[in-house]
Amino acid sequence: MRALLTALLLLMPLAASAQDPLTIATVTRAPFSMENNGRDTGFAIELWEMVAKDLGLEYTYQRANSFGGMLDLVTSGAADGAIANISVTAEREAKMDFTKPIFDSGLQIMVPNDEQGSALLSALVTRDIALSLLAAAALLFGGGMLMWVFERGRAGYFDRPARDAMFPAFWWALNLVVNGGFEERIPQSRPGRFFAVVLVVGSLFVVSIFVAQITATMTVTALQNSVESLSDLEGKRVGTVTGSTASAFLSARDMQHASYDDLDEMLDTFSEGELDAVFFDKPILAYYAANDGYGNARLIERTFKPENYAMALPTGSPLREQIDQSLLRIRENGEYDRLRAKWFGTAR
Template sequence: MRLILTLLLLLLPVSSRAQDTLTIATVNRAPFAMIEGEKITGFSVDLWQMVAEQLALEFEFRTVDTFAQMLELVSSGAVDGAIANISVTAEREAQMDFTQPIFDSGLQIMVPFEESSSSVIAVLVTRDIAYAMLAAAALLFGGGMLMWVFERGRSEYFNRPARDAMFPAFWWALNLVVNGGFEERMPNSRPGRFFAVLLVIGSLFFVSIFVAKITAAMTVDALQNSIDSLADLEGKRIGTVEGSTASVFLRSRDLQYIGLQDLDELFNLFGEGALDAVVFDKPILAYYAANKGRGEARLLDRTFKPENYAMALPTGSPLREQIDQSLLKIREDGSYDSLRAKWFGSAR
C-alpha cells in the first residue's frame, strides 16, 4: 500500500506539469497571426502573450494550415484555445466558447486599383474610336483636296501641284474645322466659299457625334467595370475564403463567388487579375492593401456586416473567466491601445 502511495505521489507532479502547459492553436492570418518558421507574431499573438503573462500560464502554439482545422481543434477539445481573427457567430457559439471581444471588425470589398488616366486611355484606344478617327482624317483630306480643286490658280496657298498640296490642303481643312480657318487663306472662288461654309456647318454635327460617341463609350465602360457597392458585385468574379463569415454573407445575398481554402491563394489570384473583387475581413484586406497589394488594390469605404473577433475556447473552459478579467485589465491600463497602435497605426 505504501508503495502504491509513493508511486502516485511521484506521478502527480508529472501529470500536473502536463496539464499546466496549454496548447493554443493558430493559423497564418496577417497581421493577427503571422507564422514564419518557428517565429509567430501578430496582434492576437501579442495579446495572448499579455494575458498568459498576467495569469502565469504556460503555453505552446500549435499551427495549422486552415482556419477550419483550427476551429475543429477547439470544438473537439483537442486544444485549450485558439487565436487569430476569429469572428464570433451564433453557429460557432453553439460549438465553442468565446472570450470578451478583442477587435471590432466587419466585412469589406477590395477591388483592383486603377488610375483614372489609364481607364480613359483604355476606353479611347478601341476599334470603333480608331475607325471614327480614320474616317475623320479621310473626310478632312478629301475636303482639303476638293478645296484645292476649287482654289487652284485663284489662291496663293492652293497654287501648287497636287502632290505638294496634299498636306497643306489637309492642314487647311483641319484648321477650318478646329479653329475656324485662317482669315488670310479665305477661299476666293464661289464654289470654294460655298464648300467652306458647308464644311464648317457639317463639322459642328460631326464633332458633336464624335464627342458623344467617346462620352457614351466612357460611360458604358464605367458602368460595366466599376464596383462601388455591394449591388455592383452581380455578375463579377468574386473571391473569398470558403467557410468564412464572408462566404456565408455572400450566399445570403445570392452572390456567386469563388471559394478558396487558403488566404494566400486568394490574394495570389487577385494579384494575377483573375478576380474583380475580394470580400473578406476588413483589417485583413486593409493590411494586404497597405503592404503586399500596395498600388494594386483599394478598399471600398463601406463596411458590411460588422463583426467582433475573440479568442476561442472549448465549451465550458475554466479559463474563460480568468481570460476575460485579464482582457479587461489590459484595456483599462492602456496596454490594449498601445498594442493596437503598434499593429494598426492608431488606437482606433
C-alpha cells in the same frame, strides 16, 4: 497512511497535467498571426502573449494549414485555444466558447486601384471608335485636297504641286473644322467658299455625334464598372475565403463568388487581375492594400456586417474567465491601445 498515499497517487497525474503547456492553435492571417524569420508574431499573437504573461501560462503554438483546420483543433480538444482573426458567430458559438472581443471588425470590398481607368481605356480603345477616327481623318484629307483643286492658282496657300499640297490641305481642313480656319486663307473661288461653308456646317454635326458617342461610352463604363455597394458586385468576378463569414454573407444573398481555401492564393489571384473584387475581413484587406497590394488595390469605404474577433476556446474551458479578466486588465492599463496602435496605426 494508506488512504493518504492513494490520494497522492491520484493527484499526481492531475498535477503533472496542470503543468503541461497549453496548445494554442493559430493560422497565418496577417497582420493578426504570421511567421517572421521563424518566429510567431502579429497583433493577435502578441495580445495572447500579454495574456499568458499576466496569467503565468506556459504554451506552444500549433499553426494550422487552414482557418477551418484551426477551429477543428479547438472543437476536437486537440488545442486548448485558438487565436487569429476569429469572428464570433452563432454557428461557431454552438461548437466552442469565445472570450471577450479582442478586435472590432467587419466585411469590406477591395477592388483594383485602376479599375475605372482601365475599364474606361478599354471601352474607348475599340474598333468602332478607331474606324470613326480613321473615317474623320480621311474626310478631312479628302476635303482638303478638294479645296486644293478649287483654290490652286487662286490662293497662295494652295498654289503648290499635289504631292506637296497633301499635308497643308489636310491641315487647312482640320483648322477650318476646329478653329474656323485662318483669315488670310479664306477661299477665293465660289466653289471653294461654298465647299468651306458645307464643310464647317457638316463638321458641327459630325463632331457632336462623335462627342456624344464618347460621352455615352464613358458614362456607361463608369456606371458598369464602379463598385460602391454589394449590388455592384453582380456580374463581377468576386473572391473570398472558404468557410469565412464573408462567404456565408454572400451565399445568404445568392451572390455568385469564387471561394479559396487559402488566403494567399486568393490575394495572388486578385493581384494577377483574375478577380474584379475581393470580399473579406476589413483589417486583413486593409493590411494587404497598405503593404503587398500598395498602389494596386483600394478599399470601398463602406463596412458590411460589423463583427468582433475573439479567442476561441473548447466548450466549458476553465480558462475563459481568467482570460476575460486578463483582457480587461490589459485594456484598462493601456497596453491594448499601444498594441493596436503598433499594428494598425491607431488605438481605435
